[in-house]
Amino acid sequence: QLQLVESGGGLVQPGGSLRLSCVASGFTLDNYAIGWFRQAPGKEREGVSWITPSLTTELYSDSVKGRFTISRDNAKKTSYLQMNLLRPEDTGVYYCGVVHESYDSRWSEAWLYDYWGQGTQVTVSS
Numbered sequence: 001q002l003q004l005v006e007s008g009g010g011l012v013q014p015g016g017s018l019r020l021s022c023v024a025s026g027f028t029l030d031n032y033a034i035g036w037f038r039q040a041p042g043k044e045r046e047g048v049s050w051i052t053p054s055l056t057t058e059l060y061s062d063s064v065k066g067r068f069t070i071s072r073d074n075a076k077k078t079s080y081l082q083m084n085l086l087r088p089e090d091t092g093v094y095y096c097g098v099v100h101e102s103y104d105s106r107w108s109e110a111w112l113y114d115y116w117g118q119g120t121q122v123t124v125s126s
Helices: 101-106
Strands: 003-007 010-012 018-025 033-039 046-051 058-060 068-073 078-083 092-099 120-124
Touching: 003 092, 018 033, 018 092, 018 120, 033 068, 033 078, 033 101, 046 068, 046 078, 058 068, 078 092
Parallel strands: 010 120
Antiparallel strands: 003 018, 018 078, 033 046, 033 092, 046 058, 068 078, 092 120
């Protein structure tokens, strides 16, 4: 059964950190680029970060650049999103998705992604 499962979300104070994980099963993760997205209530799903299968390219939205770091371990079929210096506006449900790496110039277009996880809630509040 093909599946992506996110974990690691929670409640954190502004300035704090969280590390999200995305574990794949039922398919070969090596064949896909991984994107992390988030969705706040009443807003569209927003691209946060993206990484190629070979780990050679990482992309970030301007809103998280310098604060978030994406990584992946293909042997463990897992991607990580390290989030530092969190702000209230980072609040939302965070999703991981997979897409062919040829879509690098369109990585933030959610509709292109083949598979998604169920999401993990991140709340940044004092």
